[in-house]
Amino acid sequence: MSDPFALPWLLPPPADFRARLKAIRTADGVDAAGLRALVQFALDATQLEQAGRVVSARAADLADAGLRPLKLGIVASHTAKTIAYALPAAALRHGLLLSVDLADYGQAAQALLDPRSSLVQAAPDVILLALDAQALGLARPCLDASEAEATVTRALDYVAALRAGGRDHAGAPVIVQTLVPPVESLFGSFDGQLAGTVRWLVAEFNARLLRDVTGSGDLVLDVAFLASTVGLAQWHDARLWHDAKLPFAVEALPLYADKLGGLLAAFRGLSRKCLVLDLDNTLWGGIIGDDGVDGILLGQGSGTGEAHLAVQAFALDLRARGIVLAVCSKNEDAAARLPFTGHSEMLLREEHIAVFLANWTDKATNLRTIAATLNIGTDALVFLDDNPAERAQVRQELPEVAVPEVGANPADFVRILGQAGYFEAISFGDEDRGRAAMYSANAERAAALTNISNLADYHASLEMVCTIAPFDDAGRARIAQLANKSNQFNLTTRRYTEADIAAIAADPARFTMQVRLADRFGDNGMISVLIFARGAEEWRCETWLMSCRVLGRRVEEAVLAHVATAARAAGAARLVGEYIPTAKNAMVRDHFAKLGFVKTAECADGGTEWALDLATYVAPALPMKLE
């Protein structure tokens, strides 16, 4: 039931798929919500291509509807048209509006090493480099140990040269792929031990490639892993390779496209942030309200109990990598909390749960409350529930929430949740390690606020420490992550890759700030990023963004004081700000006005320009320590 080719976490496509797609295609205005709903089904290769055509034909309308555009260049040593056609629909499933430029078949070197190639000229945001073992000279054995090493090194050097070409000429990060080992072996099990068998060459190449790419800003699509989840014999189709140079079976395309779509979404900062857990028959077997703490099934060597315990272990593992956990259950609050405090086998404890909602309100409403409490969008939620009726209600009310089809058997829950890949990430740092604890602390801060009526007293009680520093190498990944993820408190919504951030950090004509905020509940980590262009007369704000979890803490006043001091010291007369409206950033429309800027221009699109006279600006006293 969990055949990965069938994308089992998604619902199967409806019987009237073609009719619904046609209705969208032929309508006057584009039904963005309808199209997004259609691509949430487990579409096959044909359906992906058909939906992809509609996405491409209606790209302008979809961009107006607030979808994030991304331009992907594909460079492949095999036929990649099927991939290019399937991707726009698969990427839309992950919230991206993708357009694809495909380099001519087999022209990898020309496309990436020649700055005038049409691929480079198309200015892609990111490039997929899809090479196969044949093109890398790794498809035939070479049973001399030193020659085998040299063969792998040559292949990696070639990939490194192409990656450098992508970076230098197109200024875009490159997604490389691991190679899928062949089904066939030369000796059998011994292939793994003997340098130079194809299995050895591929394993060696993959291991060294993963090491090379880590920390470089380039990305990896682990195709070898994908293929291993379904089985090599299912993945490879020798006939299609011989007939048409297709890299894998037609049935593998939906899985490949979905995972590539998920990786691109992670690159754009669109991965999910929070796992919301149902309780009865999800975290334990049985109904706590009926069965009591001694009656529920959890661990204890019962197959069902062990399966539910495995769900808890997986949730804890996700939390340790930065995924926030919440509970949403139809229960009396006191009963729902009983196992957390009174059952010896429970792995999850109340302190692991950032928001705990057990009541009789409908689940969609509760999910909205959870998102609002955590200051994240409902599109950052994944909702795990064994009950198909609850899943259907949430899908109906909140189509942007990811709701995996986990089936009726708790033993499948972890696998399906894992296969779905909602929490795809392209890096992992200290910020991620501490994130879940940080959100829990935030929920505590919200509770503290309800006990203190006066905002100034509240601020004082937080004992805040704000640290402002220019961009540096250590902060680069988090700066890029924030620049790509922040939609609401973002004045200009300019997106930057890690390479862009490095270039800006090194640019003497730019003034940069990365801002961190700690308080007595914990370290919020880096929460604000600013980029100013230094001019003789005026310093112009190119980017000003802040994480919404520190809203109302006067951080924006602190950073303004910091940049005003620096600009004044450099002899500038004023700061200039710009507000570019998007579907999501209305909350900062009056940002500059609140800080004392004067409006200097208004654009037709609702955008505004502002100036702050440094001669008259006085920095306010702030309830935080500045470092």
Place this chain on the structure above:
Amino acid sequence: MNREEITGIVTEIMCDVFDLDDLEYSDDLSAEVIDEWDSLSHIRFIVAVEKRFGFRFSSAEIEGFSKVGDLVDSIAAHIA
């Protein structure tokens, strides 16, 4: 399964894969007369037929198809 039943199923698959609202079956249909029939949709068409009828063609068989009638003859021989 008689030839008429096979052509009925093949017509359904063609409508689906080539995204046609309406298709009158004839043995002479080929990539020349159906615009949406290109080398890639051809592969998806063949794979869909194989999945529906539960067998696989050889490369030689595929290379021998010049019109739909050839494909239907081959299906009939395979499932006989």
